[in-house]
Amino acid sequence: MEAMKETVEESLREMRDTFASGRTRSLKWRKRQITAIYEMVKDNEDKLCSVLFQDLGKHSTEAFRDELGHVLRSATVAINCLDKWAVPKQSNLPLLFFPAKGKVISEPYGTVLVLSSWNFPISLSLDPLIGAIAAGNTVLLKSSELSPNASAFLAKTIPAYLDNKAIKVIEGGPDVATILLQHQWDKIFFTGSPKIGRIIMAAAAQHLTPVTLELGGKCPTIVDYPTISKNIKSVVKRITGGKWGSCSGQACISVDYVLIEKSFASSLIDMLKPTIRSFFGENPKESGCLSRIVSKQHVQRLSRLLNDPRVRASIVYGGSIDEENLYVEPTILLDPPLDSEIMNEEIFGPILPIITVRDIQDSIGIIKSKAKPLAIYAFTNDENLKTRILSETSSGSVTFNDVMIQYMCDALPFGGVGESGIGRYHGKYSFDCFSHEKAIMEGSLAMDLEARYPPWNSFKLSFIRLAFSEAYFKLLLLMLGLKRSK
Amino acid sequence: MAAAKKVFGAAEASDLVNELRRSFDDGVTRGYDWRITQLKKLLVICDNHEHEIVEALRDDLGKPELESSVFEVALLRNSCKLALKQLKNWMAPDKAKTSLTTFPASAEIVSEPLGVVLVISAWNYPFLLSIDPVIGAISAGNAVVLKPSELAPASSALLAKLLEQYLDPSAVRVVEGNVNETTLLLDQKWDKIFYTGSSKIGRVIMTAAAKHLTPVVLELGGKSPVVVDSNTDLKVTVRRIIAGKWGCNNGQACVSPDYILTTKEFAPKLIDAMKHELETFYGKKPMDSKDMSRIVNSNHFDRLSKLLEEKEVSDKIVYGGDKDRENLKIAPTILLDVPLDSLIMSEEIFGPLLPIITLNNLEESFDVIHSRPKPLAAYLFTHNQKLKERFAMTVSAGGIVVNDIAVHLALHTLPFGGVGESGMGAYHGKFSFDAFSHKKAVLYRSLFGDAPVRYPPYSRGKLRLLKALVDSNIFNIFKVLLGLS
Numbered sequence: 001m002e003a004m005k006e007t008v009e010e011s012l013r014e015m016r017d018t019f020a021s022g023r024t025r026s027l028k029w030r031k032r033q034i035t036a037i038y039e040m041v042k043d044n045e046d047k048l049c050s051v052l053f054q055d056l057g058k059h060s061t062e063a064f065r066d067e068l069g070h071v072l073r074s075a076t077v078a079i080n081c082l083d084k085w086a087v088p089k090q091s092n093l094p095l096l097f098f099p100a101k102g103k104v105i106s107e108p109y110g111t112v113l114v115l116s117s118w119n120f121p122i123s124l125s126l127d128p129l130i131g132a133i134a135a136g137n138t139v140l141l142k143s144s145e146l147s148p149n150a151s152a153f154l155a156k157t158i159p160a161y162l163d164n165k166a167i168k169v170i171e172g173g174p175d176v177a178t179i180l181l182q183h184q185w186d187k188i189f190f191t192g193s194p195k196i197g198r199i200i201m202a203a204a205a206q207h208l209t210p211v212t213l214e215l216g217g218k219c220p221t222i223v224d225y226p227t228i229s230k231n232i233k234s235v236v237k238r239i240t241g242g243k244w245g246s247c248s249g250q251a252c253i254s255v256d257y258v259l260i261e262k263s264f265a266s267s268l269i270d271m272l273k274p275t276i277r278s279f280f281g282e283n284p285k286e287s288g289c290l291s292r293i294v295s296k297q298h299v300q301r302l303s304r305l306l307n308d309p310r311v312r313a314s315i316v317y318g319g320s321i322d323e324e325n326l327y328v329e330p331t332i333l334l335d336p337p338l339d340s341e342i343m344n345e346e347i348f349g350p351i352l353p354i355i356t357v358r359d360i361q362d363s364i365g366i367i368k369s370k371a372k373p374l375a376i377y378a379f380t381n382d383e384n385l386k387t388r389i390l391s392e393t394s395s396g397s398v399t400f401n402d403v404m405i406q407y408m409c410d411a412l413p414f415g416g417v418g419e420s421g422i423g424r425y426h427g428k429y430s431f432d433c434f435s436h437e438k439a440i441m442e443g444s445l446a447m448d449l450e451a452r453y454p455p456w457n458s459f460k461l462s463f464i465r466l467a468f469s470e471a472y473f474k475l476l477l478l479m480l481g482l483k484r485s486k
Numbered sequence: 487m488a489a490a491k492k493v494f495g496a497a498e499a500s501d502l503v504n505e506l507r508r509s510f511d512d513g514v515t516r517g518y519d520w521r522i523t524q525l526k527k528l529l530v531i532c533d534n535h536e537h538e539i540v541e542a543l544r545d546d547l548g549k550p551e552l553e554s555s556v557f558e559v560a561l562l563r564n565s566c567k568l569a570l571k572q573l574k575n576w577m578a579p580d581k582a583k584t585s586l587t588t589f590p591a592s593a594e595i596v597s598e599p600l601g602v603v604l605v606i607s608a609w610n611y612p613f614l615l616s617i618d619p620v621i622g623a624i625s626a627g628n629a630v631v632l633k634p635s636e637l638a639p640a641s642s643a644l645l646a647k648l649l650e651q652y653l654d655p656s657a658v659r660v661v662e663g664n665v666n667e668t669t670l671l672l673d674q675k676w677d678k679i680f681y682t683g684s685s686k687i688g689r690v691i692m693t694a695a696a697k698h699l700t701p702v703v704l705e706l707g708g709k710s711p712v713v714v715d716s717n718t719d720l721k722v723t724v725r726r727i728i729a730g731k732w733g734c735n736n737g738q739a740c741v742s743p744d745y746i747l748t749t750k751e752f753a754p755k756l757i758d759a760m761k762h763e764l765e766t767f768y769g770k771k772p773m774d775s776k777d778m779s780r781i782v783n784s785n786h787f788d789r790l791s792k793l794l795e796e797k798e799v800s801d802k803i804v805y806g807g808d809k810d811r812e813n814l815k816i817a818p819t820i821l822l823d824v825p826l827d828s829l830i831m832s833e834e835i836f837g838p839l840l841p842i843i844t845l846n847n848l849e850e851s852f853d854v855i856h857s858r859p860k861p862l863a864a865y866l867f868t869h870n871q872k873l874k875e876r877f878a879m880t881v882s883a884g885g886i887v888v889n890d891i892a893v894h895l896a897l898h899t900l901p902f903g904g905v906g907e908s909g910m911g912a913y914h915g916k917f918s919f920d921a922f923s924h925k926k927a928v929l930y931r932s933l934f935g936d937a938p939v940r941y942p943p944y945s946r947g948k949l950r951l952l953k954a955l956v957d958s959n960i961f962n963i964f965k966v967l968l969g970l971s
Contacts, residue, residue: 020856022880061944091899100890102900107882109905186906198696205692208685208706210910213699231933241941279942289942368511379933390928391516394598402931405591411582412593412927417600418677422701424925437912439900440878443890445719445869453729454767454777456552464552468560468896 004172005179011168012183015111015138018165024108024136027086031079033133033162037126038075040161041068044153048122051149055121056247057292057326066246067123070408074127077410077427078134085134085431093441096467100443106435108136109210110186115177115200116143117191118294119250121150128189129167131430137187138166142180145173146294185209187434191252193346194371194419201422212423212433215416216346217373218256221403222389224360224380225264228401235379235401236271240279242377242403244330248291249350250298253375255403256347259363262356269332269354273317276330285327292326293349299323302349305342306331314353338366360385367393372418377403396420494663499670502659506602506629509656515599515627520654521573524624527652528617529566532559538644539613546612546638548780548814549735557734558613561896565618568898568915569625576625576919582927591931597923599627600701601677606633606668606691608682609782610738612641615705619680620649620658622918628678629657633671635683636664637782676700678922682740684834685859685907703911703921706904707834708861709744712891713851713877715868716752723867723889724759728767730865730891732818736779737838738786741863741885741892744835747851750844757820757842761805764818772817773808781814781837790816790837793830806838826854848873855881860906865891884908 023029041048048068049060058066091102112132116125125143132139141158143151155169170176181188181203190200191214204211221239228235243255260268280287293299303321306312311333312319318331333353336342342353357363360380367376374396378389386400396416399406406412407426415424425433451463459478466475492498514520536559543549543558569576582593603623607616616634623630632649634642646660661667672679672694681691682705695702712727731743748756768775781787791809794800799821806819821841824830830841845851855864864883868874874888884904887894895902898915913921 025879059942059944061948062942065940091897093897093899097893097897100893102894102897104901105878107879110882194699197699201696201699202693205689205696208688208692208704208907208910215699228933234933237941245942281943287943289944390596390926391598394601394924395926397927397929399929400931401933402929405931406927406929409582409584409591409593409927409929411584412929413595413925414927417924417926419699422699436882436905437901438883438905439885439894439902440888441885441890441894441897441900442874442888443893445722445867445889448722448725453725454733455769455775456550456777461552461555464556465560468556468564 001175001179004176008170008179008183011140011170012111014165015140015168018163019108019110019138023163024133024138024166027082029163030133030136031082033167034075034078034082034130036161037130037133038072038079040157041071041075041122041126044157047153051153052122054149055147056119056250056294057290058247059289059291062246062289062291063122067120070123071126071130073408074130074410074426074430078130078431081428082134082431085428088440091439094470095472096470097443099447100441102439102441104437104439106135106431107438109434109436110137112137112139112187112189112434113180113185114139114141115180115188115190115192116141118144118146119247119252121147122154124191125150125154128191128425128430131425132189132434133167134431135434137434140168140170140180142170142172142177145171187211189425189433190214197421212415212425213421214252214414214423214425215374215419215421216252216348217371217395217416217420218343218346219253219373219375219377219395220363220367221255221258222360222363222376222378222380222385223258223260223264223268224378224382224385225260225268227381227385228379232267232271236268236275238379238403240272240275243352244276244290244350245279246404248293248328249352250291250294250348251404253404253407254348255352255377256373257343257353257355259355259357259360259366261360262358265334265354265356269316269334272332272352276317280330284330285322285325290330290350293328294326296323296326298349299326299328302328302347302351305347305349305351308336308340308342311336311340311342318350344370361388364388364392372396372416372420374416374420375399375406394418396424494661494667494670496670496673499674502631502661503602503674503676506631506657506659510599510601510629514654515624515629515657518573518577521624521627522570524653524658525566525570525573525621528621528624529563529570531648531652532563532566535644535648539641542638542640542644543612545640546609547735547738547782548778550777550779552777553733553735553779558611561614562617562621564896565621565898565914565918569621569919572916573625576916579928591929593927593929596926596928597626597919598926600922600924602629602631603678603680603922604631604633604671604674604676606671606679606681606683607635609635609637609641610735610740612638613645615682616645619682619913619918622913623678623680623922624658625919626922628922630659631671632658632660633668634660634662636662678702680913680921681705688909703903703913704909705740705902705911705913706862706907706909707740707836708859708883708904708908709831709834710741710861710863710865710883711851711855712743712746712865712867713848713855714746714748714752714756715848715866715870715873716749716755717869718867718889719869720755720759721763724756724763726867726889726891728760728763728818731840732764732768732778732838734892736781737840738779738782738836739892741895742836743840743865743891744861745831746840746842747848747854748842748844749848750846753822753842753844757804757822760820764805768818772806773810773815778818778838781816784811784814786837787811787814787816790835790839793835793837793839794819796829799824799828799830802841852876852880860884860904860908862904862908863887863892863894882906
């Protein structure tokens with residue numbers, strides 16, 4: 001550990017020196033680095049798909065769609081937009097301050113720490129990295145030990161493509177993270193669980209380090225059956241894809257549970273079953289299209305959730321577990337008790353509870369009784385229900401009539417609220433996430449107002465009062481002696 | 487008439503938050519009308535109670551009437567009026583630009599209140615630093631608890647009285663008290679905490695907030711340097727520095743010019759000019775001048791005395807240095823070339839002492855500033871355009887002001903906040919509304935248009951298609967995924 005501590009300290013010193021040298025301020029440098037990330041992904045596509053398959057059993061199409069394609073796009077947007085993003089924003093100043101000028105410039109924080117996660121180990125590492133570099137920071141990335149092949153790839157390949165005095169990778173688990181958190185960073189970006197998010201923020205507090213925490217939650221999916229029954233096929237496909245098609249439910253924005261009126265539940269289930277089969281075949285374990293559970297611990301965790309006899313009794317599809325092969329079958333539950341563990345913690349796995357309500361409006365109450373999630377999904381054409389969802393619930397985001405896809409829209413900020421996180425990124429929000437917005441005001445030495453300075457008298461007081469309320473005409477009268485000072 | 491002090495214990499703290507949460511959940515604070523009504527009442531407080539506010543500030547800080555009227559009441563009045571005028575705009579959703587990647591879809595960003603928020607204020611501008619954040623909290627539709635500083639007790643009591651009298655008690659409350667009450671409040675779960683004060687306590691606040699994953703705005707402080715170039719208008723420069731230092735709560739302000747950096751060559755001219763203007767402003771006996779606040783209390787008086795008494799510092803006084811502990815007064819004091827590692831150059835002064843550090847050339851000022859924690863503000867006086875640009879680009883601080891002092895906090899179009907040790911987050915104007923809002927992303931998608939390539943089973947054909955699309959045009963892939971080609 002002493003060796004690790006020294007490595008960290010040396011890395012920090014080098015990154016700080018690099019930042020102080022001013023090299024990372026150049027837009028050309030930033031674009032070159034981001035282009036290098038793009039090239040790294042393009043050149044190593046097969047290898048990347050291979051490590052993602054090794055770590056998570058991800059099919060190469062899923063790997064491309066969810067991770068590689070996303071990074072390529074993120075890099076492209078950053079390269080194309082960086083010049084625009086870096087332009088200072090001019091501010092209009094009130095007439096009183098004429099001819100003063102005001103603007104806001106985005107400046108890099110300095111040396112930042114990115115702590116990535118295991119479920120999308122490539123995109124959750126490279127996407128924040130792109131943001132940090134775009135904003136002109138030096139950055140240390142710690143990849144997750146639970147995705148060891150992806151982590152090793154990043155540790156080996158990033159130094160070959162990027163400026164390694166400015167961008168570094170460190171591998172390891174909680175003990176490495178602890179050492180990292182003992183040091184002072186100018187910003188920390190963390191993706192992971194709320195439990196660890198608290199630890200990160202408390203550590204950051206010791207150094208007054210600002211944080212962005214991308215956490216999770218139970219993302220509910222409301223299915224307002226009658227208003228979307230015409231398109232029910234699309235709805236079911238989207239839910240199936242959104243639950244099992246992306247890392248087998250192990251995503252922060254996965255469909256966690258469904259809310260539907262009691263009378264329609266069986267219709268939904270009757271359509272989910274064949275859809276699952278059409279996606280993953282009769283034996284999903286062999287399909288090659290369903291990701292594995294990341295580790296035995298997580299399989300055991302999911303197993304425990306199902307072991308509650310009341311939950312087990314609610315299984316209407318699937319339920320089998322093969323710990324050895326890190327496999328949990330796509331499973332559907334019908335009305336597990338609301339106080340069961342599975343309905344009170346983020347599932348992060350291929351188990352889908354369907355919770356029935358008497359009236360679809362009641363789903364709002366259930367959502368409100370839980371912590372604010374990262375996303376709320378609602379399949380409905382009822383404008384009233386949409387309005388109620390928007391105004392009465394709170395979540396990182398709301399998506400109507402689809403799932404997961406908000407992730408791809410980089411015009412939208414991606415981040416949580418409450419238990420689901422602090423801060424946001426994607427697109428320009430990534431650039432902003434890693435920037436300090438510095439206000440700059442330039443006054444003129446030429447025009448000086450006596451009224452600004454002591455000794456105070458009633459004239460000066462009146463003058464300043466009027467100036468502040470921007471009562472310019474009255475101010476003029478005062479100065480011309482046509483208005484009495486109070 | 488003093489009411490018996492109510493007990494405020496853990497139970498009261500918890501009940502308070504629960505009550506406000508119930509109000510919030512009932513939707514009391516969400517509507518435009520409620521917010522406007524509260525803001526209008528705050529404006530009435532500014533208009534009808536200015537005299538009492540000025541008196542309270544005189545009691546607590548010996549603050550001159552002009553400073554109270556201008557830097558507290560007038561600024562607040564403007565802040566209310568701006569919010570009243572702009573609230574509809576601020577509350578309207580922002581349409582997000584959707585690109586090919588999400589078509590057919592429309593997207594917007596909706597501002598929603600965070601819920602129940604805590605504003606912890608400071609003693610030096612007790613009205614401004616209490617009500618300005620509260621204006622932000624209310625505009626954004628939150629329920630809010632204000633904890634004013636006990637070091638300005640008359641102001642704290644007046645704030646409690648006025649807010650109770652005018653605002654909706656089901657959603658806006660004041661808790662008076664000291665560190666005990668603050669600690670009890672910090673144990674509760676808030677949806678945002680807004681703190682103005684020292685970096686030391688900022689750490690305590692953020693640590694408490696971490697327990698509940700509560701986002702924070704920390705408006706802290708630091709040593710705001712003033713770089714003075716010989717190529718400047720000396721008289722204007724000196725008057726602005728003096729007004730910005732001693733004319734703003736006698737140096738007890740977070741953006742007070744803390745110390746000056748200038749060349750060895752220019753320093754004598756600068757000091758002479760300062761002495762001259764100080765006498766113009768405050769007379770030959772500044773201790774008798776009514777135009778400066780006093781030191782807030784004996785703790786701070788002793789702290790400042792200690793800074794002056796340090797060996798190698800006490801002999802560097804070139805102007806002032808007089809102290810009157812009974813009346814809590816310290817004369818405007820200028821020091822020349824104290825050691826860089828002295829106490830007075832290591833902590834935020836927050837008082838009427840102004841060290842001047844001389845350098846061989848102005849270039850060195852960048853190194854001096856860079857070697858210290860990032861301040862809330864950094865100032866430069868010069869005509870030199872290149873120097874201005876370099877300063878703005880390379881000095882990291884909450885905000886930079888060229889050729890003036892402190893005025894930037896009156897500008898609602900500029901975000902006001904720190905970086906590093908001087909804080910995180912920003913407010914003023916719309917930035918206040920944003921500070922207390924959650925910007926919720928909303929995506930409206932159509933149920934039409936679905937591409938098989940989106941779903942398993944993933945055939946080789948599908949992957950080939952995806953890859954071919956990527957090679958041709960990165961954007962086409964998303965069109966395909968969304969069933970558009």
